[in-house]
Amino acid sequence: MKLARDTWLIFQRQILLLLRNPVWLFVGVFQPVMYLLLFAPLLKPALNAPTQAAAYKIFVPGLLVLLAIFGGLFQGFGLIAELRAGVIERSRVTPVSRLALLLGRSLRDVVSLIVQAIIITLLALLFDLRVNLGYLLLAYLMLALIALMTSAVSYGVALKVKSEDALAPLMNTVAQPVLLLSGILLPLLYAPGWLQGIAKWNPFSWAVDGTRALFAGDLGNDKVWQGLAIVAVLAVAGVVWAARQFARSVR
Amino acid sequence: MIETRGLRKSFRSRAGRETKTVDAVRGVNLEVAEGEIFGFLGPNGAGKTTTLRMLATLIEPDGGEATIAGADLRKDPAEVRRRIGYVAQGGSTWDESTAREELVLHARLYGISKAEAHRRATRALDAFQLSEYADRKCKTYSGGQRRRVDIALGIIHEPKIVFLDEPTTGLDPQSRAHMWDEIRRLRTEGMTVFITTHYLDEADALCDRIAIMDHGEVVAEGTPAELKREISGEVLLVGLDAASTPRAAELLDTEGYVTKLETVDEGGLRLYVDEGATAIPQVLRRLDGAGLDLRSVELHRPSLDDVFLTKTGRSLRES
Numbered sequence: 057m058k059l060a061r062d063t064w065l066i067f068q069r070q071i072l073l074l075l076r077n078p079v080w081l082f083v084g085v086f087q088p089v090m091y092l093l094l095f096a097p098l099l100k101p102a103l104n105a106p107t108q109a110a111a112y113k114i115f116v117p118g119l120l121v122l123l124a125i126f127g128g129l130f131q132g133f134g135l136i137a138e139l140r141a142g143v144i145e146r147s148r149v150t151p152v153s154r155l156a157l158l159l160g161r162s163l164r165d166v167v168s169l170i171v172q173a174i175i176i177t178l179l180a181l182l183f184d185l186r187v188n189l190g191y192l193l194l195a196y197l198m199l200a201l202i203a204l205m206t207s208a209v210s211y212g213v214a215l216k217v218k219s220e221d222a223l224a225p226l227m228n229t230v231a232q233p234v235l236l237l238s239g240i241l242l243p244l245l246y247a248p249g250w251l252q253g254i255a256k257w258n259p260f261s262w263a264v265d266g267t268r269a270l271f272a273g274d275l276g277n278d279k280v281w282q283g284l285a286i287v288a289v290l291a292v293a294g295v296v297w298a299a300r301q302f303a304r305s306v307r
Numbered sequence: 308m309i310e311t312r313g314l315r316k317s318f319r320s321r322a323g324r325e326t327k328t329v330d331a332v333r334g335v336n337l338e339v340a341e342g343e344i345f346g347f348l349g350p351n352g353a354g355k356t357t358t359l360r361m362l363a364t365l366i367e368p369d370g371g372e373a374t375i376a377g378a379d380l381r382k383d384p385a386e387v388r389r390r391i392g393y394v395a396q397g398g399s400t401w402d403e404s405t406a407r408e409e410l411v412l413h414a415r416l417y418g419i420s421k422a423e424a425h426r427r428a429t430r431a432l433d434a435f436q437l438s439e440y441a442d443r444k445c446k447t448y449s450g451g452q453r454r455r456v457d458i459a460l461g462i463i464h465e466p467k468i469v470f471l472d473e474p475t476t477g478l479d480p481q482s483r484a485h486m487w488d489e490i491r492r493l494r495t496e497g498m499t500v501f502i503t504t505h506y507l508d509e510a511d512a513l514c515d516r517i518a519i520m521d522h523g524e525v526v527a528e529g530t531p532a533e534l535k536r537e538i539s540g541e542v543l544l545v546g547l548d549a550a551s552t553p554r555a556a557e558l559l560d561t562e563g564y565v566t567k568l569e570t571v572d573e574g575g576l577r578l579y580v581d582e583g584a585t586a587i588p589q590v591l592r593r594l595d596g597a598g599l600d601l602r603s604v605e606l607h608r609p610s611l612d613d614v615f616l617t618k619t620g621r622s623l624r625e626s
Contacts, residue, residue: 058418065415073403138401146399146460149363150416151388 062153066160074164085172088123092116092179095241103242109184116180117195117267118240120173124199125234125260127172128206129227131165132214139218144302154303158211158295165207166200173199187271195270198284202263205291212298238264259286308468308499309339309362314371316357331357333523334371339501339516341467344494346514347503348611350623354523355503356396356472362501363393363470376467389417392461392469396476399457402446406437406456409445410463417464431459435489451482458489462498469493471502475509487513507611507623519615526618535609538617540566541583545590546603549574555599564589575602583608 074080096115097108105111138144147157173196177185187195210227217223237251238244238260244252255261266283274280314335317328332354339345347355361368362375364384373380376390400409410428415421432441435455440448445456454474461469474490475483490513493500504510510517511531519527519534527534547555552574559578560568564586567579580586583606594601615623 062416065412069404069408069412072408073401076403140397141401142395142397142399143401145365145395146413147416148365149388149391149393150413150464151385151418152416 059153059156059159062156063159063163066152066156067163068160070161070164071167074168080168081171081175084123084127084168085175088119088172088176089179091119092176092183096183107184109186112180112183112185113187113271114243114268115241116176116185117271118238118243118264120176120195120199121202121238121260121264121267122235122240123172123176124169124202125206126231127169128165128203128208129210129231131161131207132210132223132227133220135161135211135214136218136220136223139215148302155295155299157302158208158299161211162204162207162295162298166203169199169203170196185271188273191270191273191275194275194280194284195267198263198267198270198287201284201287201291202260205287205294208291208294208298212294212301215298215301234258234260237261240264243268259290262286308341309337309345309373309375309501311335311337311362311373312371314358314361314373315369316354316361316366317369330523332361332368335520335523335525337518337525337528339468339499341499342494342497343515344490344500344502344513346510346517347501347520348505348507348510348514348517348615348623349503349520350505353520355505355520357523358520359393359470359472359501359503363391364388365393389464390467392464392466394457394461394469394471394474396472398453399460400445400448400453403444405442405444406432406448406459407441409456410459413460414463419464427463431463434492435459449482451478451485454478454482454486455489458486458493462493466498468499468501471500473503473505475504475506483509505623507615511611517611519611519618521615521619527614531611534611534614536581538609538614540579540581541586541609542607543576543578543580543583543586543590544571544603544605544607545576545578545594545601546605547575547594548600548602551599552576554597555594558593558597558599559590562589562593 096112099105099111099115100108103111103114177192213226214223217226237255237258239255244255244261247255262279262283263286265279269277269279314332316332317330320327320329335358347358349355357366360366362373362380364380364387375387378386378390380387407428410431411424414424414427419427432438435458437452437455437459440452445453448456458471458474471490475486478486490500490502514531516530517534518525529537545555552570556568556570556576559565559576564580565578566581569577571577578586578590587604587606590604591601612623
């Protein structure tokens with residue numbers, strides 16, 4: 057009860073501040089839109105897809121997962137600004153739930169991600185992408201869990217390193233191999249065996265496969281529940297770890 | 308209100324391959340009474356802020372115990388949080404929020420209802436003369452205004468004790484005087500105020516009692532007047548011409564209130580007395596009665612810096 061109330065208070069404030077400065081939305085969406093407009097048209101011939109729509113069914117889910125990973129991982133920057141302003145310390149002397157300090161922020165990130173995902177999906181509809189609405193909602197659940205995890209991890213790391221200069225290279229170093237090993241841009245179907253072997257250990261690769269299966273309308277595919285289960289477990293682990301960073305001494 | 312026994316904290320810092328342990332606070336014992344303004348005076352790096360942050364539950368002590376407003380710091384930090392307010396040195400407001408939003412949110416984080424939080428925010432804005440700017444973003448405030456919002460945030464839940472870390476650092480003289488008035492007002496409202504400062508005049512003028520801290524230890528504790536009296540009493544510089552000095556020395560040496568007497572080379576006397584204000588008329592009467600030509604009397608009261616110098620061997624102004 058207290059957790060829900062505290063989370064709501066933090067979430068409300070964060071959303072209010074977000075709406076006061078909505079540039080974030082366009083900044084966040086800009087890069088994926090560029091991919092959608094300038095990169096995706098290469099895919100039909102490259103993937104040997106029968107139609108443009110079929111190519112988008114493969115590419116758009118990957119793009120959305122990419123958005124969720126990167127959008128989440130870079131949220132820590134905002135937290136470092138809050139640390140510097142003393143807002144976090146001020147919160148920590150109140151009896152507010154430490155988990156709520158994290159969840160309120162991460163849920164804001166999830167909401168902003170879903171808004172961005174909807175924009176991308178609507179744009180893709182213009183390119184003849186068609187998805188069953190129920191499956192699309194399940195895919196959004198997958199994205200929400202990914203964003204929850206990556207933003208929580210980003211906050212936890214931000215609380216540990218406390219400086220933008222340390223956070224940026226760290227997040228880039230993590231994100232780059234994760235991105236390449238998840239088959240986000242091109243399916244790993246075309247990868248040599250050793251690369252596929254490594255990618256199997258990348259949870260995001262499972263998430264991408266699951267999201268693609270949902271976009272393809274293949275709900276029965278094991279990759280769907282496997283992907284959801286993996287990101288759900290990781291999201292819980294990420295949240296628990298990051299909430300502990302909020303509770304621990306910050307100095 | 309506050310009682311600490313042997314509070315300790317050390318930090319590990321790494322320089323290259325070597326790890327060094329820095330004892331920031333090495334066993335602090337304090338007693339702060341209800342309704343007083345208690346000051347922690349010391350140079351930067353003395354361990355004042357670390358002690359304050361331990362008392363405010365922000366960092367965990369390595370050892371020792373503390374009871375704050377009746378709650379045990381080690382066993383029940385959550386209860387301590389409910390009973391205290393804390394205002395950090397570096398500020399606590401967000402540029403894009405308004406003072407009213409900050410106050411309402413902060414009150415609600417203490418579990419206060421929405422309606423009551425709004426009432427308290429309005430009241431606090433009035434009390435701190437911020438109503439005019441209440442709905443502007445914090446980034447448009449002056450340093451003094453922002454500091455007042457910080458303090459209003461620290462006491463929005465009506466704590467028994469409020470900790471203020473260097474409340475006037477970086478303020479211009481006028482805002483500083485204003486802030487002193489605000490702090491005194493908190494005391495009249497029944498709060499116990501615990502401040503840290505490295506300003507001698509602030510400790511002297513504002514605090515009922517002070518503890519002087521250096522290298523992680525409390526080296527002296529008492530009211531500013533007690534501390535100053537303890538080191539040397541007060542000094543009267545009596546200006547006389549060289550000819551009448553020996554005779555004056557003879558007369559005054561037998562007076563009971565003079566603890567020590569020194570002759571100044573060019574003429575004149577230096578008298579060590581317990582209380583200068585009452586010694587002056589007696590000195591005047593004595594010398595006047597003997598028909599000696601008195602040129603001037605100057606009273607030198609020891610400052611807190613003299614106290615610091617006596618206790619630590621260096622001046623606070625230098626450190």
